[in-house]
Amino acid sequence: MRTAYSVETVRNAETELMARLPEGALMQRAAAGLAAACADLLGRVYGARVVVLVGSGDNGGDALYAGARLARRGAGVSAVLLAPDRTHQGGLAAFTGAGGRVTDDPFEVLAVADLVLDGITGIGGKGGLRPDAVPVARAARGSDAVVVAVDLPSGVEADSGEVRGEALRADATVTFGTYKPGLLIDPAREYAGTVRLVGIGLEAHLPSVPDLEALQHADVARLLPEPAAESDKYRRGVVGVVAGSARYPGAAVLAVAGALRGGAGAVRYVGHAADAVIARFPETLVHAGPPAKAGRVQAWVVGPGLGDDEEAVRDVLASDVPVLVDADGLRLLDAAAVRDRDAPTLLTPHAGEAAALLGVPREEVESSRLASVRELAAHYGATALLKGSTTLVAGPDGSRTPVRVNPMGTPWLATAGSGDVLSGLAGSLLAAGLEPRDAGSVAAYLHGLAARHAVAEGAPITSYDVASALPSAWHDVTHT
Ligand SMILES: NC(=O)C1=CN([C@@H]2O[C@H](COP(=O)(O)OP(=O)(O)OC[C@H]3O[C@@H](n4cnc5c(N)ncnc54)[C@H](OP(=O)(O)O)[C@@H]3O)[C@@H](O)[C@H]2O)[C@@H](O)CC1
Ligand SMILES: [K+]
Secondary structure: EEEEEOOHHHHHHHHHHHOOOOOOOOHHHHHHHHHHHHHHHHHHOOEEEEEEEEEHHHHHHHHHHOOOOHHHHHEEEEEOOOOOOOOOOHHHHHHHOOOOOOOOHHHHHHHOEEEEEEEEEOOOOOOOOOOOOHHHHHHHHOOOEEEEOOOOOOOOOOOOOOOOOOOOOOEEEEEEEEEEHHHHHOOOOHHHOEEEEOOOOOOHHHHOOOOEEOOOOHHHHHHHOOOOOOOOOOOOOOOEEOOOOOOOHHHHHHHHHHOOOOOOOOOEEEEHHHHHHHHHHHOOEEEOOOHHHHOOOOOEEOOOOOOOOOOHHHHHHOOOEEEEEEEEEOOOOOOHHHHOOOOOOEEEEOOOHHHHOOOOHHHHHHHHHHHHHHHHHHHHOEEEEEOOOOOOOOOOOOOOEEEEEEEOOOOOHHOHHHOOOHHHHHHHHHOOOHHHHHHHHHHHHHHHHHHHHHHHHHHOOOOHHHHHHHHHHHHHHHHO
């Protein structure tokens, strides 16, 4: 599991740790890791041209100490001081002592740089880059140099992943002690490039519950249901899929395709697209009446391509099993009915649907994804899965459980019907007994991985290809 902690938590841990260490030791650890990462990126340090962008805080201090280390190894290092009268004094002394040069002409050195270290702001940064830093940042980005962000790309919000103004896009970020939420959540994540975590001893001082966590292969493998020798299809769970309409039969087919590959023992389809479903998947159990009369299921999926069948949504929400609501189902959702349920509910909106559920503009959800998913979960008393380039899953109990962020997304998933496959898959995992936050995050992970597998076979891919690649994604996580 990769975990991320908020700035406040990082600062508390830092205070505890610093009390036990000689002054400056922590910054030296950070600078050593940073310089080593730069050396790896450069290949050859001797003779390399490095520019250090230095802001007013400790982030600039890290950059200066790392610049000093590179200078001692024979790099030509220049520093651009953005707040000359508030530059980190120890860092500056070490830097000049090692042969680093302070420059008055940032554009001259940036034009020929091999590597730029962005030490403008780290976890102390607020808002986008300030006006004086903007032309310098643009020149850095516009040069041929590799841009390495110190701790975080300057200009992004560490806690939320928001980018409120201009930020300096990095090719790589070297972060200290722990990931920060902004390094894992779009849009900030896109500014970070490849992220390398440098241990500085902070780990032991961080609380056991992080703010954010990202599953990895081993976590997914541990959470996936495994059919035991005595399992029959009912013990493995039956998932009911209420989806599709005369107008959108394909959504039903895709949701069933996802559900069949999610580990449930059987899929029961309820709706007006049974012929299309059976034609593709003869193993599906179909039912033409209302969901309540369809027979026992261990979880329901309702909504993909459903049209205006409000009654079906109401019927399913009245059941006493876990329910996943997606797409049209979200449009027809009664918040009170969700809050009153005893069994868990999992809502799976994309940004537009989430905006409608929250009554805010879509842009607001897109720019502050973490706050939005938490708010949705709290407002509906449900687990919320916010789809997007970084899918987030929040439980209904606030900060007591970490929000899950999916590291497996790929732009190839932005294709028609991909959400239908995801909802079927997540519903199937619910029926197999996973709790909603696990079902949602495991489904998002497998879905992204399946898309990557499908792309390896040839792109562009369709949603059906993603569903078909789910078994190989499953095999991948359980056999590595
Ligand atoms: N925590 C740890 O464990 C460790 C932390 N370490 C390092 O310390 C870093 C945090 O240092 P920090 O607290 O000094 O803050 P930092 O990010 O340098 O910003 C400083 C100042 O910038 C200013 N400023 C604000 N917004 C701005 C903007 N948009 N554009 C321009 N300027 C802006 C603002 O000052 P203001 O001008 O508002 O007075 C603010 O006070 C951390 O990221 C890591 O690199 C490691 O050394 C070791 C372990
Ligand atoms: K930075």
